[in-house]
Amino acid sequence: MTVFTASTTAPVNIATLKYWGKRDKTLNLPTNSSISVTLAQEDLRTLTSVATSEEFSKDNLWLNGVEEGIKGERTIACLKDLRRLRKELEEQDSSLPKLSEWGLHIVSENNFPTAAGLASSAAGFAALVVAIAKLYKLPQSMSEISKIARKGSGSACRSLFGGYVAWEMGDLENGEDSKAVEVAPLEHWPTMKAAILVVSDDKKDTPSTTGMQSTVATSDLFQWRIKEVVPKRFEQMKKSIAERDFQTFGELTMKDSNSFHAVCLDSYPPIFYLNDTSKKIIKLIHKLNEQEGKIIAAYTFDAGPNAVIYYEEENVTKVLGLIHKYFHQVPGWEKIADKVNGFEDSTIEFDTDAYKGVSRIILTKIGSGPQETTQSLVNEKGLPK
Amino acid sequence: MTVFTASTTAPVNIATLKYWGKRDKTLNLPTNSSISVTLAQEDLRTLTSVATSEEFSKDNLWLNGVEEGIKGERTIACLKDLRRLRKELEEQDSSLPKLSEWGLHIVSENNFPTAAGLASSAAGFAALVVAIAKLYKLPQSMSEISKIARKGSGSACRSLFGGYVAWEMGDLENGEDSKAVEVAPLEHWPTMKAAILVVSDDKKDTPSTTGMQSTVATSDLFQWRIKEVVPKRFEQMKKSIAERDFQTFGELTMKDSNSFHAVCLDSYPPIFYLNDTSKKIIKLIHKLNEQEGKIIAAYTFDAGPNAVIYYEEENVTKVLGLIHKYFHQVPGWEKIADKVNGFEDSTIEFDTDAYKGVSRIILTKIGSGPQETTQSLVNEKGLPK
Numbered sequence: 001m002t003v004f005t006a007s008t009t010a011p012v013n014i015a016t017l018k019y020w021g022k023r024d025k026t027l028n029l030p031t032n033s034s035i036s037v038t039l040a041q042e043d044l045r046t047l048t049s050v051a052t053s054e055e056f057s058k059d060n061l062w063l064n065g066v067e068e069g070i071k072g073e074r075t076i077a078c079l080k081d082l083r084r085l086r087k088e089l090e091e092q093d094s095s096l097p098k099l100s101e102w103g104l105h106i107v108s109e110n111n112f113p114t115a116a117g118l119a120s121s122a123a124g125f126a127a128l129v130v131a132i133a134k135l136y137k138l139p140q141s142m143s144e145i146s147k148i149a150r151k152g153s154g155s156a157c158r159s160l161f162g163g164y165v166a167w168e169m170g171d172l173e174n175g176e177d178s179k180a181v182e183v184a185p186l187e188h189w190p191t192m193k194a195a196i197l198v199v200s201d202d203k204k205d206t207p208s209t210t211g212m213q214s215t216v217a218t219s220d221l222f223q224w225r226i227k228e229v230v231p232k233r234f235e236q237m238k239k240s241i242a243e244r245d246f247q248t249f250g251e252l253t254m255k256d257s258n259s260f261h262a263v264c265l266d267s268y269p270p271i272f273y274l275n276d277t278s279k280k281i282i283k284l285i286h287k288l289n290e291q292e293g294k295i296i297a298a299y300t301f302d303a304g305p306n307a308v309i310y311y312e313e314e315n316v317t318k319v320l321g322l323i324h325k326y327f328h329q330v331p332g333w334e335k336i337a338d339k340v341n342g343f344e345d346s347t348i349e350f351d352t353d354a355y356k357g358v359s360r361i362i363l364t365k366i367g368s369g370p371q372e373t374t375q376s377l378v379n380e381k382g383l384p385k
Numbered sequence: 386m387t388v389f390t391a392s393t394t395a396p397v398n399i400a401t402l403k404y405w406g407k408r409d410k411t412l413n414l415p416t417n418s419s420i421s422v423t424l425a426q427e428d429l430r431t432l433t434s435v436a437t438s439e440e441f442s443k444d445n446l447w448l449n450g451v452e453e454g455i456k457g458e459r460t461i462a463c464l465k466d467l468r469r470l471r472k473e474l475e476e477q478d479s480s481l482p483k484l485s486e487w488g489l490h491i492v493s494e495n496n497f498p499t500a501a502g503l504a505s506s507a508a509g510f511a512a513l514v515v516a517i518a519k520l521y522k523l524p525q526s527m528s529e530i531s532k533i534a535r536k537g538s539g540s541a542c543r544s545l546f547g548g549y550v551a552w553e554m555g556d557l558e559n560g561e562d563s564k565a566v567e568v569a570p571l572e573h574w575p576t577m578k579a580a581i582l583v584v585s586d587d588k589k590d591t592p593s594t595t596g597m598q599s600t601v602a603t604s605d606l607f608q609w610r611i612k613e614v615v616p617k618r619f620e621q622m623k624k625s626i627a628e629r630d631f632q633t634f635g636e637l638t639m640k641d642s643n644s645f646h647a648v649c650l651d652s653y654p655p656i657f658y659l660n661d662t663s664k665k666i667i668k669l670i671h672k673l674n675e676q677e678g679k680i681i682a683a684y685t686f687d688a689g690p691n692a693v694i695y696y697e698e699e700n701v702t703k704v705l706g707l708i709h710k711y712f713h714q715v716p717g718w719e720k721i722a723d724k725v726n727g728f729e730d731s732t733i734e735f736d737t738d739a740y741k742g743v744s745r746i747i748l749t750k751i752g753s754g755p756q757e758t759t760q761s762l763v764n765e766k767g768l769p770k
Contacts, residue, residue: 220640221647224609255605255653262606262651268636269671270643276661286654 003382004099006135007049010127010370012118013038013158013165014194014308016253016300017237018260021216021226025209026077027175028154031216032230034167035183035237036158037310039194040367041111044118047375048108048127050135051382056103062377062384063108063124070106074152078129079104081148086136099136106131107377107384112362118196118306125152126159130370142369146180162186162368164241166234186368189244191313195323196362197330199277199305208303211264211271218268225263230256246312250298253310254285257300273303277357280350281307287348288322313365322346323361326354332361388767389484391520392434395512395755397503398423398543398550399579399693401638401685402622403645406601406611410594411462412560413539416601417615419552420568420622421543422695424579425752426496429503432760433493433512435520436767441488447762447769448493448509455491459537463514464489466533471521484521491516492762492769497747503581503691510537511544515755527754531565547571547753549626551619571753574629576698580708581747582715584662584690593688596649596656603653610648615641631697635683638695639670642685658688662742665735666692672733673707698750707731708746711739717746 013036021031059070059079070076086100106128110120129149138145142160150157150167157179158165163186170177206214215222233252240248264271274282278301285299296315300308311319321343324333333340379385398421406416444455444464455461471485491513495505514534523530527545535542535552542564543550548571555562591599600607618637625633649656659667663686670684681700685693696704706728709718718725764770 220614221606221609221644221651224606224613228609229605251653255651258653258655259606259651262647265650266606266640266644266647268640268643270667272664279657282655 001053001055001381003051003053003380004097004135005049005051005376005378005382006131007047007373007376008127008131008134008370009041009045009047009373010123010130010159011038011041011162011367012044012120012123013155014300014302015155015158016249016310017230017233017256019155019167020260020263021212021222022154022209024173024175025213027178028150029175029178030154030167030169032226033169033234034155034158035234036155036165036167037192037194038159038162038165038186038367038369040365041371042367043362043364044112044123046108046110046120046123046127047373047377048106048124048131049377050107050128050131051105051378052099052102052135053382054102056105056382059104059106061106061108064110065384074125075128078125078148078152079132081151082129082132082136082138085138085140089137089139104132105378105382109377118198121153122156122159125149125156126370128152129156130160143179143181147175147178150175150178150180160369163188163366166238183238184241186366189241190366192366193311193313193316194364194366195309195311195320196364197281197307197309197323197327197358198360198362199275199281199307200357200359201275201305205273205304206271211267211303214271215263215267219263219266221266222263225259229259247295250295250310253298253300261301273305274301275305275357277354278305278307280354280357284322284326284348284350285309287350288319288346291348292318317342317344318346320363322348326350326352327358327361329355330358330360332363335363386438386440386766388436388438388765389482389520390434390436390761390763390767391516392432392758392761393512393516393519393755394426394430394432394758395508395515395544396423396426396547396752397429397505397508398540399685399687400540400543401634401695402615402618402641404540404552405645405648406597406607407539407594409558409560410598412563413535414560414563415539415552415554417611418554418619419540419543420619421540421550421552422577422579423544423547423550423571423752423754425750426756427752428747428749429497429508431493431495431505431508431512432758432762433491433516434762435492435513435516436490436763437484437487437520438767439487441490441767444489444491446491446493449495450769459510460513463510463533463537464517466536467514467517467521467523470523470525474522474524489517490763490767494762503583506538507541507544510534510541511755513537514541515545528564528566532560532563535560535563535565545754548573548751551623568623569626571751574626575751577751578696578698578701579749579751580694580696580705581749582666582692582694582708582712582743583745583747584660584666584692585742585744586660586690590658590689591656596652596688599656600648600652604648604651606651607648610644614644632680635680635695638683638685646686658690659686660690660742662739663690663692665739665742669707669711669733669735670694672735673704673731676733677703702727702729703731705748707733711735711737712743712746714740715743715745717748720748
């Protein structure tokens with residue numbers, strides 16, 4: 001039995017200009033363009049191996065060691081698109097094995113706990129699509145492939161690049177111009193760091209797809225956000241990245257996070273993702289920036305209470321010094337335990353109980369896009385190891 | 386010694402279409418029109434007595450038993466306007482005593498704890514201005530007098546009327562057309578009730594004047610709110626009051642509260658008035674309305690975490706039944722203890738710990754405007770009793 005396999009890793013990305021609102025739910029076409037920073041895969045990544053063989057009668061998926069099967073419409077849509085592209089190759093060159101007709105085995109694993117509430121679907125769909133594109137030896141560019149990942153999970157398209165990434169919303173109804181592009185590679189501005197404060201929450205958040213639909217349908221302020229606020233910010237943020245201007249980048253990042261949560265609150269019924277702990281972290285970062293007289297740290301919050309704090313390496317002792325002072329009790333500092341003594345002792349006053357609302361900290365940084373890997377999650381029979 | 390005295394009471398009002406943003410800070414001219422419901426004075430009112438005499442060399446103010454003196458610029462501005470109107474009368478009729486030239490003693494008391502965080506400044510300035518207008522026997526209408534109260538505290542102008550009140554923002558730079566008017570008297574729709582949940586908070590809120598200035602200066606979404614959202618809502622809400630249409634009135638009230646808090650969150654740095662308890666109450670009210678299949682209760686939140694829940698008398702057992710079930714531990718139910726057994730036993734599931742974030746409940750209803758009163762807080766010498 002001949003089994004063809006391929007493996008890839010794919011990163012998590014955290015938007016600094018938020019995607020919120022679909023103009024087409026099936027195709028995952030957004031109501032506005034967005035921008036993200038790709039995070040380092042040593043801390044957060046999905047590893048996906050795929051296998052195909054003439055002997056495989058059907059598709060199957062194993063996620064974090066559990067056989068899930070292919071259930072989701074979105075996964076099916078991605079597989080369909082990838083097979084179509086493979087088929088084009090096979091039609092051009094009849095010597096190619098007919099992989100497009102065979103079953104696919106997909107085995108996927110995250111190196112971080114799903115329970116952390118970090119959007120793992122972006123990394124997951126990016127890895128799935130890239131692994132199969134590799135398996136199929138598709139000649140398309142990453143931007144082209146990103147359109148397929150987009151159908152899996154909108155923000156997944158941004159995980160096809162490292163560094164600073166834009167998802168251009170596009171105009172076309174069929175979504176063929178709604179794709180990810182590189183704003184700047186990792187090497188352009190490699191000093192970007194991120195601290196993720198995983199905030200505990202007792203309530204279940206509104207799923208982002210449901211939330212987006214509600215905002216689009218009910219928020220009066222949303223129309224202004226997508227028509228006027230985001231388009232300007234999109235250009236300004238790209239410029240701030242081009243100029244490595246953290247002042248502007250940080251301010252836009254914080255403002256856009258607030259704007260996104262504002263239109264959630266303006267939805268009917270209102271949607272709340274920030275909790276009291278999130279708000280405390282926001283205030284802490286503003287206090288730090290005020291004390292410094294400039295923006296050295298910028299928060300952003302996705303559809304949940306977790307805080308992602310971007311900062312530049314040169315300010316690590318100030319930023320992590322402050323966070324460590326008030327959150328040293330939570331796990332996640334082990335990684336840099338030897339550096340903690342070098343932190344500045346912040347004079348900023350803060351709620352000494354705030355750490356109780358945080359379950360862990362993840363210290364990471366900007367990272368690269370999907371990577372080739374010799375690691376494989378499938379054995380020679382194309383089954384999970 | 387001849388001492389002239391007058392006394393009045395004035396009510397608290399809670400906006401259903403929010404005032405947020407000043408176009409002129411000195412004159413308290415708003416960036417949008419607003420609407421409120423006046424609350425019953427048996428539960429929440431300020432009683433103010435004023436006295437004047439040729440013997441009084443200076444103005445003085447006693448607030449809740451404490452001699453405060455006249456310090457605030459806003460109080461001084463009100464007194465100046467009232468004296469000017471009195472002076473016009475004195476110039477027309479030289480037989481009138483020259484009250485405009487004498488010192489004023491102002492003695493004021495609330496029947497509710499200031500600590501509750503309920504906006505007492507509206508009732509306070511309304512009572513002060515109306516009491517002096519009475520003392521001076523000013524012929525001006527309540528709308529005219531409301532322009533003076535407005536200079537004391539913007540929302541105070543709405544406390545000059547009972548029932549349903551609009552504050553028309555006006556266009557003029559001098560503010561002469563920015564005044565309160567009656568949308569409908571209490572008798573038009575007398576069945577409106579209100580339950581106030583006083584929410585405990587460990588942080589100090591951003592003062593509303595500071596907050597408004599920040600929102601006007603920094604929120605991108607705010608411009609849309611004042612230009613497009615509020616003007617439409619203003620007409621719709623007046624219509625809903627004219628038609629006693631609680632469905633529409635309630636929905637607009639909730640949406641406008643959310644919109645106001647959304648532009649606070651969109652300010653930079655963001656302003657948060659709602660806390661986790663406020664959010665739980667919001668969700669509880671939406672659950673109730675969903676279960677009923679129509680809006681029978683509507684929340685609104687001012688610049689703080691306290692919830693005001695409007696409902697109609699016919700739904701008292703459903704609305705208070707639900708609130709009592711989950712908040713019976715907090716004080717404030719004594720008043721209707723004999724009716725509690727008649728409450729419906731709600732089947733709605735809710736956080737049984739939420740009551741811990743609430744310090745008291747105030748059960749009240751729509752009420753009338755400033756009232757003549759035989760009660761006086763001053764003695765025959767014009768000093769506090």
